[in-house]
Amino acid sequence: xxxxxxxxxxxxxxxxxxxxxxxxxxxxxxxxxxxxxxxxxxxxxxxxxxxxxxxxxxxxxxxxxxxxxxxxxxxxxxxxxxxxxxxxxxxxxxxxxxxxxxxxxxxxxxxxxxxxxxxxxxxxxxxxxxxxxxxxxxxxxxxxxxxxxxxxxxxxxxxxxxxxxxxxxxxxxxxxxxxxxxxxxxxxxxxxxxxxxxxxxxxxxxxxxxxxxxxxxxxxxxxxxxxxxxxxxxxxxxxxxxx
Amino acid sequence: xxxxxxxxxxxxxxxxxxxxxxxxxxxxxxxxxxxxxxxxxxxxxxxxxxxxxxxxxxxxxxxxxxxxxxxxxxxxxxxxxxxxxxxxxxxxxxxxxxxxxxxxxxxxxxxxxxxxxxxxxxxxxxxxxxxxxxxxxxxxxxxxxxxxxxxxxxxxxxxxxxxxxxxxxxxxxxxxxxxxxxxxxxxxxxxxxxxxxxxxxxxxxxxxxxxxxxxxxxxxxxxxxxxxxxxxxxxxxxxxxxxxxxxxxxxxxxxxxxxxxxxxxxxxxxxxxxxxxxxxxxxxxxxxxxxxxxxxxxxxxxxxxxxxxxxxxxxxxxxxxxxxxxxxxxxxxxxxxxxxxxxxxxxxxxxxxxxxxxxxxxxx
Numbered sequence: 001x002x003x004x005x006x007x008x009x010x011x012x013x014x015x016x017x018x019x020x021x022x023x024x025x026x027x028x029x030x031x032x033x034x035x036x037x038x039x040x041x042x043x044x045x046x047x048x049x050x051x052x053x054x055x056x057x058x059x060x061x062x063x064x065x066x067x068x069x070x071x072x073x074x075x076x077x078x079x080x081x082x083x084x085x086x087x088x089x090x091x092x093x094x095x096x097x098x099x100x101x102x103x104x105x106x107x108x109x110x111x112x113x114x115x116x117x118x119x120x121x122x123x124x125x126x127x128x129x130x131x132x133x134x135x136x137x138x139x140x141x142x143x144x145x146x147x148x149x150x151x152x153x154x155x156x157x158x159x160x161x162x163x164x165x166x167x168x169x170x171x172x173x174x175x176x177x178x179x180x181x182x183x184x185x186x187x188x189x190x191x192x193x194x195x196x197x198x199x200x201x202x203x204x205x206x207x208x209x210x211x212x213x214x215x216x217x218x219x220x221x222x223x224x225x226x227x228x229x230x231x232x233x234x235x236x237x238x239x240x241x242x243x
Numbered sequence: 244x245x246x247x248x249x250x251x252x253x254x255x256x257x258x259x260x261x262x263x264x265x266x267x268x269x270x271x272x273x274x275x276x277x278x279x280x281x282x283x284x285x286x287x288x289x290x291x292x293x294x295x296x297x298x299x300x301x302x303x304x305x306x307x308x309x310x311x312x313x314x315x316x317x318x319x320x321x322x323x324x325x326x327x328x329x330x331x332x333x334x335x336x337x338x339x340x341x342x343x344x345x346x347x348x349x350x351x352x353x354x355x356x357x358x359x360x361x362x363x364x365x366x367x368x369x370x371x372x373x374x375x376x377x378x379x380x381x382x383x384x385x386x387x388x389x390x391x392x393x394x395x396x397x398x399x400x401x402x403x404x405x406x407x408x409x410x411x412x413x414x415x416x417x418x419x420x421x422x423x424x425x426x427x428x429x430x431x432x433x434x435x436x437x438x439x440x441x442x443x444x445x446x447x448x449x450x451x452x453x454x455x456x457x458x459x460x461x462x463x464x465x466x467x468x469x470x471x472x473x474x475x476x477x478x479x480x481x482x483x484x485x486x487x488x489x490x491x492x493x494x495x496x497x498x499x500x501x502x503x504x505x506x507x508x509x510x511x512x513x514x515x516x517x518x519x520x521x522x523x524x525x526x527x528x529x530x531x532x533x534x535x536x537x538x539x540x541x542x543x544x545x546x547x548x549x550x551x552x553x554x555x556x557x558x559x560x561x562x563x564x565x566x567x568x569x570x571x572x573x574x575x576x577x578x579x580x581x582x583x584x585x586x587x588x589x590x591x592x593x594x595x596x597x598x599x600x601x602x603x604x605x606x607x
Contacts, residue, residue: 053438077444089442091435099439102432105425107444114425157444 010059034207107157299461319482321466345463376482
């Protein structure tokens with residue numbers, strides 16, 4: 001498979017702390033790439049770099065062959081890269097449908113008439129099974145509903161690469177099952193999904209490939225079952241046996 | 244859920260009635276100069292000018308939630324551009340020049356202050372007004388050796404009033420259209436959370452500067468139109484910082500939720516400040532300052548907040564029970580009524596109105 005998104009030798013330091021160190025990865029359309037690693041290993045920073053929330057110190061990010069390393073956040077959205085946030089982010093005082101409408105109007109690429117944006121936004125909410133919550137403010141939604149609305153917001157911009165930052169964390173077992181099938185259906189539609197996740201059940205079930213990060217660097221890459229048995233990975237998570 | 248044909252017809256009738264009523268209102272307002280005394284007319288000129296300033300202020304600050312104290316800067320730029328160019332240019336040309344200058348300053352300021360937020364922007368915008376004022380004073384004293392300019396043009400109070408009325412109609416129209424547009428949604432999202440705004444593909448800096456310029460152009464034109472009213476203008480008068488503060492208080496008093504809400508803040512405050520000015524001429528600014536402090540300190544959420552508290556204490560919840568009626572209807576309700584803005588007096592009136600006339604709500 002030809003890579004859709006390529007990241008080459010990406011580096012980002014916050015003062016003396018190197019959060020992402022010389023990291024490369026590639027993800028193809030329809031592929032689910034897992035990104036795991038202990039807390040503080042730079043996973044979220046990596047997502048921020050790819051999404052354009054922050055800028056890298058060095059390295060390149062290519063989307064469908066185009067260099068997007070220097071593009072602003074909103075322009076990357078229009079290049080079909082979108083994300084959800086680890087802590088769900090949404091305007092607290094706006095009905096759920098509000099941001100989805102904004103996403104339809106601004107992120108979807110083609111010009112959508114204002115009148116039609118509401119219908120289209122409703123469609124995305126419907127796809128995420130939260131249409132009946134369209135008029136609720138964010139704090140009136142349950143956690144999983146918030147996550148689904150946020151995903152609807154991301155999907156309304158028709159992403160080809162979707163970055164999910166712990167989108168499946170903190171869910172009940174039945175919610176997790178529903179969430180996993182959502183992610184699965186995204187990949188089936190040909191979206192390249194990068195999944196930052198601590199829920200290993202989901203990682204095992206969903207990911208075609210897993211990259212393990214530790215202290216900003218890649219320590220392992222491969223099929224989930226193989227990678228999760230790798231002694232290096234176990235050490236990264238649990239420390240040395242005599243530690 | 245598609246609206247039934249009857250619903251649609253009713254909505255159309257209501258829209259037509261509303262437009263008719265507004266046209267009639269404007270027509271009545273347009274005849275004010277024929278019917279009133281000079282004093283009443285000058286009062287109406289005051290009302291109209293502050294109305295435009297307040298709505299223009301709300302266009303930018305109400306949506307992006309950046310409190311701007313640059314109103315007096317743009318008002319002054321308008322007034323002083325006319326004062327300086329009136330001897331060389333025809334009147335309308337100097338109005339046009341004022342708008343161009345105002346927009347240019349807004350562009351530069353907007354680009355420079357993009358990264359500022361919250362308190363920093365407030366202070367910057369205030370500093371900007373003061374800087375321009377001092378700059379103009381310096382310029383007039385040292386370069387042109389004049390400490391004021393005369394504006395004698397055949398543009399009497401009636402003309403000023405009619406032009407301001409027209410401008411008020413335009414600013415209302417712009418505000419109304421904005422709430423039903425892409426740009427309006429973008430502004431609301433930016434006001435709530437800029438990170439989310441970027442993540443839905445909104446060009447945040449561009450959008451902010453755009454609305455800042457639009458708002459500034461209205462303020463500048465108001466200043467320009469007011470110039471002929473005062474035959475003698477100096478920089479300290481044109482760039483009076485009080486204007487910035489009065490506009491903020493008016494907007495907060497009236498509420499920002501409804502487009503027309505500032506009307507409710509403008510009129511009482513103008514009456515109050517005229518009373519103070521005539522009865523306590525020497526203590527005027529002190530007393531006005533006290534009024535501001537009382538409003539801001541004791542009523543941080545404006546008169547609305549106070550009334551809401553009283554209302555709640557009486558045990559009657561303000562929020563009406565709302566059933567789900569389809570996302571579009573609610574999206575529409577949201578657009579015409581952003582919930583996060585201070586609701587001001589307008590909010591109270593609206594709630595009362597809904598209680599008296601429970602039209603659509605009853606059917607839900």
